[in-house]
């Protein structure tokens with residue numbers, strides 16, 4: 481209206497446009513805060529995620545730079561959750577907007593995917609408060625700037641932003657966090673500077689009750705070999721040791737990669753397999769693997785990675801690493817990878 485009225489006076493029009501932009505940002509902020517404090521009053525029903533995600537991606541395509549390729553994959557066998565379509569859209573838009581901003585300069589690939597995941601009592605403790613049950617996993621992955629640990633620690637805080645004044649509200653991820661929490665889901669993030677970021681949202685499937693681990697009945701591959709398990713996170717190590725021992729293996733576990741080298745070199749033929757995390761601050765899993773392979777070139781190694789970085793995967797394969805598993809993985813996946821690595 482006012483903008484149209486001053487058509488013949490460009491400087492004024494520009495000024496008004498800026499005011500308008502600022503007002504929109506303000507409105508956006510208010511809306512985000514309303515959501516954040518759960519005042520928006522969502523109407524939650526069973527909603528299938530695939531069509532909703534597909535529709536949101538179509539909208540996204542129109543609003544983000546063409547230098548960003550969008551890859552969509554919706555392979556979940558069942559994808560119905562109890563939610564309001566609006567909140568799911570908002571969640572996706574916030575994650576995808578951040579992802580596209582992270583790739584603004586150089587372009588890249590934005591991957592949005594849906595997958596099923598069964599969380600069992602034995603599943604890794606990547607998210608402490610996820611109850612066992614069936615979840616739909618919404619993954620938003622970018623190949624952008626990634627984040628330093630000191631940024632990653634704070635991203636879910638309200639008003640935390642690394643963007644300039646007027647550029648970011650710092651509310652996007654707080655809102656996402658609020659929504660996910662409200663839906664009794666969980667969100668995890670994996671990122672490293674220069675390596676892009678992966679956000680995973682776990683939403684409980686509608687109409688499924690938390691249930692017992694069926695795979696216990698089906699039987700998982702077991703074994704009696706000796707395994708060296710390395711992860712810098714205490715909780716993962718505790719989980720890994722317990723899980724592997726219950727599968728019958730003999731396990732030596734440590735949170736310190738340098739210690740792992742020592743243990744291994746004191747008895748190189750005493751271990752039938754090494755399982756190591758990739759992202760460890762003291763020494764990457766890849767470097768650790770190389771050291772161990774120098775000591776004993778035929779030792780089977782499983783690398784647990786957070787990304788599907790195909791290039792580095794190939795490098796790792798060339799270096800002699802037998803298997804990969806993507807975090808978070810289940811006991812079942814781990815058990816399978818172990819048999820593949822040892823029996824290959």
Ligand SMILES: Nc1ncnc2c1ncn2[C@@H]1O[C@H](COP(=O)(O)OP(=O)(O)O)[C@@H](O)[C@H]1O
Pocket residue numbers: 574578579580582622624625626627631635640641642643647648649650651652653654676677
């Ligand atoms: N995909 C991503 N890649 C890199 N950094 C990210 C990504 N997502 C979020 N961030 C970081 O988290 C911060 C907070 O994000 P958010 O809560 O959405 O607020 P805002 O986008 O307004 O800054 C961002 O400023 C940015 O530093």
Ligand SMILES: [Mg+2]
Pocket residue numbers: 574577578648651652653
């Ligand atoms: Mg944001």
